[in-house]
Amino acid sequence: MSSLAGRLALVTGGGRGIGRAVARGLAADGAEVAIAYRRDEEAARKTVADIAAAGGRAHAYQASVDDLEQCRALAARIGGEHGRLDILVHSAGIASRGQSVADTDPGELARVLGVHAFGPHQLTQALLPLLRRAGRGDIVFVSSVITDMYPPFSAPYAMGKAAMEALAHTLAKEERGNGLHVNIVAPGVVDTDMGRRLVRATLGVDDIRQQDAASPYGHVCSPEEVADVVRFLVSDAASYVTDQRIVIDGGTF
Template sequence: MSSLAGRTALVTGGGRGIGRAIALALAAGGATVAVAYRRDEEAARKTVADIEATGARGHAYRASVDDLEECRALASRIESELGALDILVHSAGIASRGHSVADTDPAELERVMRVHALGPHHLSQALLPLMRRAERSDMVFVSSVITDMMSAGAGPYAMGKAAMEALAQVLAKEERGNGMHVNVVAPGLVDTDMGRRLVRATAGIEDIRQADASSPYGHVCSPEEVASVVRFLVSDDASYVTAQRIVVDGGTF
């Protein structure tokens, strides 16, 4: 794929899991990469160290994307400290607890919606003026196949991801004239902390490797496989791609 040298990226949830893999993939392409994290400073700093090991510049910022003022403060720091931003990847996420609609705590619903829907809206809004300065900019939303499945017990998570995808489609239309490409990547089960918790809760599988044999291509999707799709979408090889939703699940759904 074409080089990302000279470009600057922000990956929310970039300290662990899919976000970390995306941050490293962008850095390997030559981009300067900032990662935003909520609590795990150690993981974020490890990601930055690994970014810098590729020869790229790395930065870590603590910010809760579900908080409007923290989103605005993060945008302000990105502008003042990095001076530019042309890639924004919304990868921060939390799971819901698997309760039915009848049994869902309203506080849980609000929290999940803030992280997956309101937070990306707030952060996108705050960073749009900076991103519009770039000749080309990219925004990628990491969603989920849950919006295809709409599984019982997944109300808050499915609602949050569906709202996120709606936001992406609206932004793709609004910002195309400003040179922005906006796309969605929707993974299935991925070998992350969240994925491991999911298979334990839903299938009683303690070791996610036990799910390899029943998975497409003989293995559970890796974070790096999702990151490769994101890396393609923000490259010159995807210069005419926008408003697309790419499912990364091995053809399961």
């Protein structure tokens, strides 16, 4: 990867799973990293400590992306403490409960859409002034292959990711003239807490590693494999890439 030295990245959901791998990967490429977390302060602090131990610079900020005022407060802190932002990665996510449309609780629908759709919109909006000043700014949305499939019993999550992708494609066109690159990565099943819960719920498999033999290339996708695509998208190697959606599923779908 090309050097990201001198660039500041904000990764939502950066304390765990894909977000953690992205934060560590961007730091390894030279970026200073701000990690936004909702509840798990211990995980966020551990990610910061791991980055520092590897010679990088990182910071943790508590903020719920589905809360407009917290998004605005986070943007103000980033601006006040750093005075800039070059990279924004929307990785925060929650799963839906697997109910049918008929049985889905309205509160659950609001929560899932809040995190996956409204949250990225309002946080991006609050941070656009900083990103526009970056010269080259990058926004990467972590979506899902669910928007290729739309399986039953997944409406809140699928709706949230579909709305997120609509936001990304629209934003790419609006902000290209301001030097922003906006792209989407869409993983399949990934070895994260959410991925392990998904495999347990849908396949009755307690250990996700049992799926290695049936997966492309002999293993379930790792968070680092998703992070590597994000690292490419924000690098000089992708200087002419925007408004793209890259599927990371080993060719499954």
